[in-house]
Amino acid sequence: MTTALSRPPLVRSSDRMIAGVCAGLAAHLGWPVRMVRIGMVVAAFAGGAGLAFYAWLWIMVPTADENAKRNARRPASPIAPAVSAPGPLPVPPGFIAGPAPAAGLAEPVSRPADGRDGLADVGQPLPAGSGTSQGTAPTNPAWFRFRRMPFAKEILLGAGLLLAGGILTARMLGVDVPLGTLIPAAAILGGAAIAWMQLDETRRAGLVDKTKADQAGGWARLAAGLALVVAGVLVMVSGSGSWEQTWLALLASVAVLGGVALVLLPWGLKFWRDLEAERAGRVRATERAEIAAHLHDSVLQTLALIQRRAGNEHDVVRLARAQERELRGWLYRDPGKEAGQLSERIKAAAAEVEDSLGNAVDVVTVGDTAMTERHEALVQASREAMVNASRHGGCTVSVYLEVADGGVEVFVKDRGPGFDPQSVPADRMGVRESIVGRMKRHGGSAVISSSADGTEVRLRLPSDAADNGEGKS
Amino acid sequence: MNNIGTGDAHAGGVPAIRVVIVDDHAIFRSGLKADLDDRVTVVGEAGTVEQAIAVIAQTRPQVVLLDVHLPGGLGGGGREVISGSAALLASTRFLALSVSDAAEDVVSVIRAGARGYVTKSISGAEITDAVLRVAGGDAVFSPRLAGFVLDAFGTAPADIADDELDRLSARELEVMRLIARGYSYKEVAKELFISIKTVETHVSAVLRKLQLSSRHELTKWAAERRLL
Known part of the structure; x- marks a missing residue:
C-alpha cells in the first residue's frame, strides 16, 4: 500500500464489468485495462489466486464516488484511499476520524463551551448528513480502538490470510489440523468482519442517517454477517450432532436473543433518543452562535457607527442602506443559486455605486442568466450609467434588468435635471466611450433619452443567436 | 420607489x-x-x-x-x-x-x-x-411588485388560446415594464400616449389577474422565490 504519490488514487472505476476493480487497477498502474483483466482471469485459474485478489480489492478499495466523498471531508491524505485509517496523525481521545472534517469549514464561530467531547462536527451548521454521524462513534469503543492503529485492517486481514495459508501448508505436509473447529471459528470471524465492515466510514453515515436510501444494502450485509456467525456457532456447538439437536439449539438461541433484545430495547431507544436530542441541541446552539456572530459583525457594528456619526445625515443614510442590503442578502439569499449570475452582478454594481455616491440605487430584475464576456461589458456599461445617474441626477436611481429569450435589457433611470446627450463635451469619456461605445463593440446598443424630468439610459444586448433588433418601446 | x-x-x-x-x-x-x-x-x-x-x-x-x-x-x-x-x-x-x-x-x-x-x-x-x-x-404597484408580476407571468404577451387570467396583454406588459423601470403613472401615460386613467385601468387589471389567476406556476413561483 505504499503508493507513489504521482499515481491516480486506487479506486474502483464506474466503468465496470463486475465491480470496477480491474479498470480501477489499470488506471492506477497506468496499464491497459484489457491486460489487467486478462491477467486477472489467468490468475484466477492459478489456484484461485486471481479470484482471491479480486475479492480482496473489491472489499478494500472504495469506489470513485466513495473516495470523492471521503476526500471532500478529509483533505488530501498521502495514504492510498483504500486505507481508511486516519494516517500517522496522533489521534486525541474522542476524535474518531481525525480533525479533518472541521478543516473544510474553518468558521470564525466560537464553539459552544459545552462541546466537551470535541466532536468535529460542532462547527458544521446545517447538513446533518455526513459530519454529524460521527457523533455516534463514541458509543462504539471497539470500532474506535480498531481505528486508532494505522493499517489495522490490512494487517489483520494479512494475518488471517497468512494463518490460512499456513494451515493449508501444514495439512499438505501431513500435520493434523482440527478443521472441524477451525472452519466454524473462521465463519464466525468472517461473519463478524462482514457485519463490522459496514461501519466503514462512508457507510456509517448511511447507517446512522435515516434519510439515506442506502440502508437496504447495509441491512443485507448485517443479516449475512449474523447468519454466518450463527451458523458457525451452531456447527461448533452441536459438533456432529443430529438435525434435531441443531434445531433445538437454534430455537433456544433465538429465544435467548429475543429475550435480550426485549430487555435492552427500551434502554437502547432511550439512549438513541437522548443522542438525537443532544445532536439537535448542538445544531441549534451552533446556529445561534452563527447568527450571533453575524449580527455582531454587521448590525451591531453599523449601529455603533451610526451613533458616532449621528450628526451627519448623509453618512447615517449611507450606513443604514449598506447594512440593510447586507442583512437582506444574508437573510434571503438563495443558497442554491450560484454567484455568477447576471442579476447578482448588476446588484453588486448598484451596491457599489450606492456606497460610493450615497444615493439609493433600486434594482428590479426579471429573469436571469449566467454571465458571459459580453454580459461583463453590459455590467460595466450599466455601472457607468448608474454612476452618471447618481452623480448628476442626485437622487434615487432606478435600475431594471430584463432577461428574455431575445436578449438582455438594462434601464437606468434618474429624476435629475437631465442633459442633452449631443452637448456632452468630447473629452468626457463617460457616456460616449464607456456606455455607447462599449455596448456597440459587443454587438449591443445604448440609447440615452433625457428631459427635464430625468434621464434614462437603455442598454440592449441581443442574445448571440437572435439578432432581431428592437423588442419594444 | x-x-x-x-x-x-x-x-x-x-x-x-x-x-x-x-x-x-x-x-x-x-x-x-x-x-x-x-x-x-x-x-x-x-x-x-x-x-x-x-x-x-x-x-x-x-x-x-x-x-x-x-x-x-x-x-x-x-x-x-x-x-x-x-x-x-x-x-x-x-x-x-x-x-x-x-x-x-x-x-x-x-x-x-x-x-x-x-x-x-x-x-x-x-x-x-x-x-x-x-x-x-x-x-398601487411599486417597481419591485411590477418586477414580480413580470417574473411570474412571463414577459411574452398573451396568446389567444391562453386563459385570459393567466397572461398579461401586450399593453399590460408595457405598463408593467415601465413601472418596473421606475416610471410614475404620469410618466407611463406620457410614454405610451394614453391617459393616466387608462394606466390605472391597466394596473387594476393586472392586479385582478394577480389575485385571481389560478395559474399554478404563480403559486409555485412565489413559493420557490426566497430571493429579493
Whole structure:
C-alpha cells in the first residue's frame, strides 16, 4: 500500500464489468485495462489466486464516488484511499476520524463551551448528513480502538490470510489440523468482519442517517454477517450432532436473543433518543452562535457607527442602506443559486455605486442568466450609467434588468435635471466611450433619452443567436 | 420607489382619507404618522393580528396600511388580517407596506386582497399618494411588485388560446415594464400616449389577474422565490 504519490488514487472505476476493480487497477498502474483483466482471469485459474485478489480489492478499495466523498471531508491524505485509517496523525481521545472534517469549514464561530467531547462536527451548521454521524462513534469503543492503529485492517486481514495459508501448508505436509473447529471459528470471524465492515466510514453515515436510501444494502450485509456467525456457532456447538439437536439449539438461541433484545430495547431507544436530542441541541446552539456572530459583525457594528456619526445625515443614510442590503442578502439569499449570475452582478454594481455616491440605487430584475464576456461589458456599461445617474441626477436611481429569450435589457433611470446627450463635451469619456461605445463593440446598443424630468439610459444586448433588433418601446 | 406619482388631483376641499396603520413596531407607526400629510388622517393603530381586526371593524377606515409581517393570530400576518376583515373588503382597502420584499410575502398578501404594495423606505408624500390612489379604487404597484408580476407571468404577451387570467396583454406588459423601470403613472401615460386613467385601468387589471389567476406556476413561483 505504499503508493507513489504521482499515481491516480486506487479506486474502483464506474466503468465496470463486475465491480470496477480491474479498470480501477489499470488506471492506477497506468496499464491497459484489457491486460489487467486478462491477467486477472489467468490468475484466477492459478489456484484461485486471481479470484482471491479480486475479492480482496473489491472489499478494500472504495469506489470513485466513495473516495470523492471521503476526500471532500478529509483533505488530501498521502495514504492510498483504500486505507481508511486516519494516517500517522496522533489521534486525541474522542476524535474518531481525525480533525479533518472541521478543516473544510474553518468558521470564525466560537464553539459552544459545552462541546466537551470535541466532536468535529460542532462547527458544521446545517447538513446533518455526513459530519454529524460521527457523533455516534463514541458509543462504539471497539470500532474506535480498531481505528486508532494505522493499517489495522490490512494487517489483520494479512494475518488471517497468512494463518490460512499456513494451515493449508501444514495439512499438505501431513500435520493434523482440527478443521472441524477451525472452519466454524473462521465463519464466525468472517461473519463478524462482514457485519463490522459496514461501519466503514462512508457507510456509517448511511447507517446512522435515516434519510439515506442506502440502508437496504447495509441491512443485507448485517443479516449475512449474523447468519454466518450463527451458523458457525451452531456447527461448533452441536459438533456432529443430529438435525434435531441443531434445531433445538437454534430455537433456544433465538429465544435467548429475543429475550435480550426485549430487555435492552427500551434502554437502547432511550439512549438513541437522548443522542438525537443532544445532536439537535448542538445544531441549534451552533446556529445561534452563527447568527450571533453575524449580527455582531454587521448590525451591531453599523449601529455603533451610526451613533458616532449621528450628526451627519448623509453618512447615517449611507450606513443604514449598506447594512440593510447586507442583512437582506444574508437573510434571503438563495443558497442554491450560484454567484455568477447576471442579476447578482448588476446588484453588486448598484451596491457599489450606492456606497460610493450615497444615493439609493433600486434594482428590479426579471429573469436571469449566467454571465458571459459580453454580459461583463453590459455590467460595466450599466455601472457607468448608474454612476452618471447618481452623480448628476442626485437622487434615487432606478435600475431594471430584463432577461428574455431575445436578449438582455438594462434601464437606468434618474429624476435629475437631465442633459442633452449631443452637448456632452468630447473629452468626457463617460457616456460616449464607456456606455455607447462599449455596448456597440459587443454587438449591443445604448440609447440615452433625457428631459427635464430625468434621464434614462437603455442598454440592449441581443442574445448571440437572435439578432432581431428592437423588442419594444 | 418613486413611481407613485407626485401631483394628485385630490388636494383641496376633499375630506381627508381615514387610515388605520397596522405595524408591530410602535416607532415605525409614529414615524409614519408624522410623515403622512394632511390629506389623510390616522384613525387607529394596531400591532397584532387580533388588534388589527378589532380596530378595523370598529373604525371602518377607507384604507389600511398593512405590514406583511405581524405577530399574533395563527401566524399568517397581514394575510390573516385581510381574511379576518373580509366582510369589509367592499369599503375598506388594504395597502401592503413591507420591509420585506421577498416575493412570496408580497404575492401572498396581494392575493389575499391587498390593492397594492409599497416598501417602507419610500417617503411620506409617496405613501400619501399611494393611499389616495388605493382609496380611489386603483392599484398601487411599486417597481419591485411590477418586477414580480413580470417574473411570474412571463414577459411574452398573451396568446389567444391562453386563459385570459393567466397572461398579461401586450399593453399590460408595457405598463408593467415601465413601472418596473421606475416610471410614475404620469410618466407611463406620457410614454405610451394614453391617459393616466387608462394606466390605472391597466394596473387594476393586472392586479385582478394577480389575485385571481389560478395559474399554478404563480403559486409555485412565489413559493420557490426566497430571493429579493
